[in-house]
Each structure stands twice: as C-alpha cells, then as structure tokens.
Amino acid sequence: MKDLKHPVVIAVIGNPVKNSKEFKVQTYKGVSELLNSTDNIDLIVWTKSPDYDDMVLLRRDARFLLCLIFYTHDPREDRTKELMDGVIQLSDWYATWQEWKHLSSRYSKVATEDGLNDREMLARYLWLRPNYKLSPVLDLTRPRLYIYPLAELISGTVHNVSGWLDQLVSDDLLIADSLVDRMRLCRSCGDGHLNYVDTCPQCGDIDLEPEVAIHCFACGHVAVQNTFVKNGRLSCPNCLTALRHIGVDYDRPLESLRCKVCQAFFVEGEVVAHCLACSHHQKPEDLRIFPISHYRLSKHGQQLVLGRLDKHLDMHLGEEISLKHFHWQTNWCLGLTERNDPSFCLLALRFKGLQNLADEIGEAPAADLIDTLAERFRSVSRSTDLVCRLDDETYLKLLPSTNAMGINPIKKQMISIMDLIEVTGSEHLSLEIHHLALPDERLSGEDSQVLVARLLEVGGT
Ligand SMILES: [Zn+2]
Numbered sequence: 001m002k003d004l005k006h007p008v009v010i011a012v013i014g015n016p017v018k019n020s021k022e023f024k025v026q027t028y029k030g031v032s033e034l035l036n037s038t039d040n041i042d043l044i045v046w047t048k049s050p051d052y053d054d055m056v057l058l059r060r061d062a063r064f065l066l067c068l069i070f071y072t073h074d075p076r077e078d079r080t081k082e083l084m085d086g087v088i089q090l091s092d093w094y095a096t097w098q099e100w101k102h103l104s105s106r107y108s109k110v111a112t113e114d115g116l117n118d119r120e121m122l123a124r125y126l127w128l129r130p131n132y133k134l135s136p137v138l139d140l141t142r143p144r145l146y147i148y149p150l151a152e153l154i155s156g157t158v159h160n161v162s163g164w165l166d167q168l169v170s171d172d173l174l175i176a177d178s179l180v181d182r183m184r185l186c187r188s189c190g191d192g193h194l195n196y197v198d199t200c201p202q203c204g205d206i207d208l209e210p211e212v213a214i215h216c217f218a219c220g221h222v223a224v225q226n227t228f229v230k231n232g233r234l235s236c237p238n239c240l241t242a243l244r245h246i247g248v249d250y251d252r253p254l255e256s257l258r259c260k261v262c263q264a265f266f267v268e269g270e271v272v273a274h275c276l277a278c279s280h281h282q283k284p285e286d287l288r289i290f291p292i293s294h295y296r297l298s299k300h301g302q303q304l305v306l307g308r309l310d311k312h313l314d315m316h317l318g319e320e321i322s323l324k325h326f327h328w329q330t331n332w333c334l335g336l337t338e339r340n341d342p343s344f345c346l347l348a349l350r351f352k353g354l355q356n357l358a359d360e361i362g363e364a365p366a367a368d369l370i371d372t373l374a375e376r377f378r379s380v381s382r383s384t385d386l387v388c389r390l391d392d393e394t395y396l397k398l399l400p401s402t403n404a405m406g407i408n409p410i411k412k413q414m415i416s417i418m419d420l421i422e423v424t425g426s427e428h429l430s431l432e433i434h435h436l437a438l439p440d441e442r443l444s445g446e447d448s449q450v451l452v453a454r455l456l457e458v459g460g461t
C-alpha cells in the first residue's frame with residue numbers, strides 16, 4: 001500500500017463510475033481482467049453483485065488478500081459477504097476514503113514480510129479489521145452445516161477448518177466469541193445431518209401409532225381405553241375400580257403410543273438419532289456436541305501481528321517452525337555433539353508428482369491431500385521432533401536422540417502412511433525421504449545451512 005500523499009487507486013469491478021477528487025478510478029469488466037493486470041490497486045469496489053467464486057479468486061491473489069473490498073449491491077450469498085468489507089454508497093465516497101485511511105495507517109504498522117504462513121495471514125487480516133469477526137455461514141451441503149469462508153480460504157483446507165480454528169484458539173491466537181449455534185453431530189462420522197425418530201422401547205421398531213389411553217388413579221394402571229370398557233362402563237381391568245369421573249378416578253396420559261410390530265403400549269417412544277450420512281443409530285445423549293461460534297483475534301494475536309512477541313519461544317512442541325528457527329536449532333544440536341555426542345538426524349521429506357496430482361484432481365483437493373498427509377505424519381512424530389515446511393512439497397525434520405539405526409523404522413512408518421492413501425490420482429504422488437545421521441555424516445565445518453542444502457541436493461532431481 002502506498003502512502004497517503006499519492007492518489008488512491010480504486011479498482012471498480014462492474015459498471016463504471018465517475019472519477020472523484022480523492023480517487024483515481026480504474027474500471028475492470030470482471031475479476032480476471034483485474035487479476036491479469038499489473039496495476040497498483042489500493043482498494044476494490046464491486047458495482048455489480050459479486051459472485052462467490054470470483055471473490056475467492058480475488059482473495060487468493062496475494063495482492064488482494066488483505067485489501068479492502070466493498071460492494072454497492074448485496075452479494076447473493078452470505079458466504080460472499082464474509083470475504084468482503086461491507087457495503088458502500090457510491091454517493092458517499094468520503095466514508096470509503098475514511099475506511100481506507102484507517103486501514104492504510106494500520107498497514108504501515110504491520111511488518112510487511114514475505115513468506116507468512118496461513119495463521120499469520122489470518123491474524124493480519126483480522127488485525128486490519130478490528131470490528132470483523134470470523135462468522136459461520138450456513139451451508140446445508142456440508143457435513144457440519146456451517147462453514148467459515150475466510151478461514152477455508154486462508155487455510156486452504158475445507159475438511160478440517162474447525163480443527164484449524166481449535167488449534168488457533170488453543171494457541172491463544174483466536175478467541176471463540178459469541179456462540180451462534182450448538183450442533184449435535186454423529187458420533188461415528190461427525191456429520192450433522194440427523195433425523196430423530198421415536199422408536200418402540202421394547203423392540204426398537206419405528207412403526208408406532210398414537211392411541212387413546214386411560215390411567216387409573218387407584219392402582220396406577222395405564223392401558224388402551226378399550227381394555228377399560230366393560231358393559232358400556234369404564235372400570236379398571238387391573239383393580240376393578242369403577243372409573244366415573246375424569247380427574248378424580250382417572251385421567252388420560254397425553255401421549256400414548258402403540259407399537260404396531262410388538263403391540264407394546266407406552267407413553268413415550270425412545271428417541272434415536274439416525275445419521276443420514278452414515279446410517280449410524282445412536283442415542284441423542286451420545287451425539288457429539290459441537291459449538292459454532294464467532295472468532296476474533298486475541299490480544300496475543302494482536303501482539304503477534306505487531307511483532308512484539310518472540311515467536312520462537314512461543315512455539316508449542318510438535319508445531320511447525322520457521323526455517324530460521326530450524327537452522328538455529330540444528331546448529332545448537334551440532335554444538336552439543338561436539339561436547340558429548342548425542343546423535344540426531346536431519347530428514348527431508350519430498351512429495352514428488354504433486355503437479356501431476358493437481359492436474360488430475362484439481363489444485364485444492366491436491367493441497368488438501370498434502371495437508372492430510374502432513375497431519376498423519378505429525379501424528380506419528382514425537383513431540384520433540386522439529387518440523388519445518390520448506391515449500392509446498394518439502395518438509396524438513398530434526399529428530400533428536402536418533403542415530404542411523406533408529407531412522408529406518410521411522411522411514412518405514414512414513415512410507416506405510418503413503419501406502420494407505422486411497423485418493424484418485426494418488427498414484428502420481430510419491431514420497432522421497434532422505435536423511436543425514438549426525439554427527440557421523442557431517443563433513444568438517446558444515447553448519448545447518450550447508451547440511452540442509454546437501455540433504456536437499458541428495459533429494460533433488
Ligand atoms: Zn415394538
């Protein structure tokens with residue numbers, strides 16, 4: 001973003017609007033025209049109703065992820081609104097200008113580093129918009145019925161966004177704000193599409209019909225009305241008391257049901273939750289309770305954006321770390337080996353064929369698959385292993401207290417995880433694992449950077 005002395009450039013997508021004194025306006029017919037241009041844009045205004053897929057494309061472009069994007073006509077879908085900064089009136093450019101000035105001054109405070117990870121991106125997005133909260137949007141086509149469009153977009157995953165958000169909450173980056181809904185999900189598959197049916201408490205069948213019943217006050221007997229009728233009068237078949245006055249001698253239970261299969265008669269059926277996705281039957285109390293909340297940036301998250309926290313000290317064991325931290329830690333371990341020789345291993349994991357996979361099944365599903373694999377690798381890692389994601393296809397690991405002998409079972413475990421995936425196109429994908437057992441395989445004078453370069457060289461083409 002440029003400073004305030006320069007004219008602010010507004011990209012208008014849709015119908016052209018008049019220039020104003022404060023702004024230079026550039027009109028684009030559609031998103032692709034804007035994405036293909038190299039124009040420097042300060043903010044974007046849609047003068048036609050924005051489309052969700054177009055907004056996703058726009059936000060996915062690093063230039064526009066954090067950019068202010070307004071609309072003059074309401075988007076048709078709520079999920080589109082979630083990716084935008086709200087409505088503006090063309091007659092009120094001044095409000096837009098104020099908004100932009102505010103964001104722009106915030107921009108200048110944020111360190112504009114490259115290579116931010118997705119959580120840092122989300123933190124920046126939220127920090128730039130102090131009033132914005134991540135909001136759930138109802139989507140009945142999804143297993144959990146609610147989606148978080150911005151979180152999906154930034155994390156690049158659709159399957160485990162709630163897991164990602166939970167992690168950000170437990171890392172104190174986000175706060176779960178006001179509760180929007182409380183879902184009940186299938187215990188077996190996690191889906192929220194459930195049907196609740198009354199069933200017979202005796203045989204479990206659902207074929208029940210209501211029946212008029214009588215409750216005898218004298219003995220407490222409850223049964224269908226016709227069993228109480230004798231010679232045209234009412235009397236209890238159990239204690240033989242004549243039932244004359246309703247409310248005094250007897251009453252009628254409100255809901256009485258008869259099972260048409262086993263003829264059992266009962267006041268209330270047993271409610272069973274039937275999962276429409278996986279057909280699992282379960283008691284309602286066994287369903288998973290799943291809160292749906294707004295999320296906002298925590299104090300800690302705000303400080304993180306402003307760079308006032310030492311991110312290195314703030315890491316939790318087992319989390320991914322930056323390359324800088326990875327080198328620092330490796331050098332530290334190398335230093336230790338010179339004192340008392342505790343061996344350790346460096347590992348490079350490289351997913352080969354990612355592009356072929358993406359061509360076959362699409363960019364996003366391919367990225368999801370890699371995330372799922374990374375997650376499974378994490379689950380078999382020790383919490384003391386250090387992991388660093390070098391690029392889309394390469395991970396580095398530092399395994400403390402591991403020697404050349406110890407590395408083989410770990411490699412085998414990882415290969416077996418790869419063999420387990422059953423996604424179409426996954427045959428294009430293979431995993432290469434290369435390692436260096438240290439200090440044995442260290443050449444004189446090699447430090448972490450050189451070692452990692454050598455490791456990747458071996459793993460290179
Ligand atoms: Zn029954």
Ligand SMILES: [Zn+2]
Pocket residue numbers: 216217218219220221236237238239240241
């Ligand atoms: Zn009775």
Ligand SMILES: [Zn+2]
Pocket residue numbers: 186187188189190191275276277278279280
């Ligand atoms: Zn289910």
